[in-house]
Amino acid sequence: xxxxxxxxxxxxxxxxxxxxxxxxxxxxxxxxQWYRQNSGRGLVHLxxxxxxxxxxxxxxxxxxxxxxxxxxxxxxxxxxxxDTASYFCATYPRGQNFVFGPxxxxxxxx
Amino acid sequence: DTEVTQTPKHLVMGxxxxxxxxxxxHMGHRAMYWYKQKAKKPPxxxxxxxxxxxxxxxxxxxxxxxxxPNSSLLNLHLHALQPExxxxxxxxxxxxFQETQYFGPxxxxxxx
Numbered sequence: 351x352x353x354x355x356x357x358x359x360x361x362x363x364x365x366x367x368x369x370x371x372x373x374x375x376x377x378x379x380x381x382x383q384w385y386r387q388n389s390g391r392g393l394v395h396l397x398x399x400x401x402x403x404x405x406x407x408x409x410x411x412x413x414x415x416x417x418x419x420x421x422x423x424x425x426x427x428x429x430x431x432x433d434t435a436s437y438f439c440a441t442y443p444r445g446q447n448f449v450f451g452p453x454x455x456x457x458x459x460x
Numbered sequence: 461d462t463e464v465t466q467t468p469k470h471l472v473m474g475x476x477x478x479x480x481x482x483x484x485x486h487m488g489h490r491a492m493y494w495y496k497q498k499a500k501k502p503p504x505x506x507x508x509x510x511x512x513x514x515x516x517x518x519x520x521x522x523x524x525x526x527x528x529p530n531s532s533l534l535n536l537h538l539h540a541l542q543p544e545x546x547x548x549x550x551x552x553x554x555x556x557f558q559e560t561q562y563f564g565p566x567x568x569x570x571x572x
Contacts, residue, residue, distance in 0.1 A: 380558060383560065385563075390499070390548060391566065392550060392564050392566050393503070393550070393561075393563040394563070395562065398559070438502055447505055447518065448493075448558075449505075450504075453502050
């Protein structure tokens with residue numbers, strides 16, 4: 351399987367609920383990044399967390415990184431319809447090139 | 461200016477055509493990238509330019525030819541493409557390599 355795999359692949363929630371997406375990876379990394387993509391458009395960078403960091407916040411986003419488990423999670427609190435998008439984690443495995451995970455398609459229902 | 465611009469937004473070409481995709485950024489970034497993205501799939505890295513030199517070519521067929529005329533511009537020259545090359549082509553830039561990438565809106569390419 352590939353470096354950087356998101357779980358779940360698809361997620362539907364109601365507005366106001368929290369959404370949690372997970373990302374697992376296989377090799378050591380320098381940093382892990384989360385991106386959002388709205389229906390086949392360009393990707394928007396959400397947050398970067400470095401290998402020596404455990405948690406970062408940005409507005410309604412909270413990202414955690416557990417290097418011992420080689421996993422990260424993205425939490426979106428108080429979701430809105432505008433959060434409907436695909437979310438990708440991406441890693442820079444040491445000695446390798448930038449790799450995106452397969453993504454989680456989030457649908458926030460009004 | 462914090463934008464990466466790409467032209468054209470849409471492109472339809474035949475298998476014998478030659479066309480070019482253009483990407484521009486004025487953020488002073490020194491790394492620029494081309495990605496290919498098929499529907500419902502993640503972007504796949506094609507090329508990386510670092511300080512205007514090609515540093516990564518992910519075994520992309522020679523019918524795709526990148527060019528970096530200066531630190532702000534990145535081109536992707538297309539020739540003799542196949543229908544399976546139809547995809548969204550994304551350009552991105554980052555300050556140095558391996559940091560946050562800023563993406564353009566993409567060029568949606570259809571090869572007939």
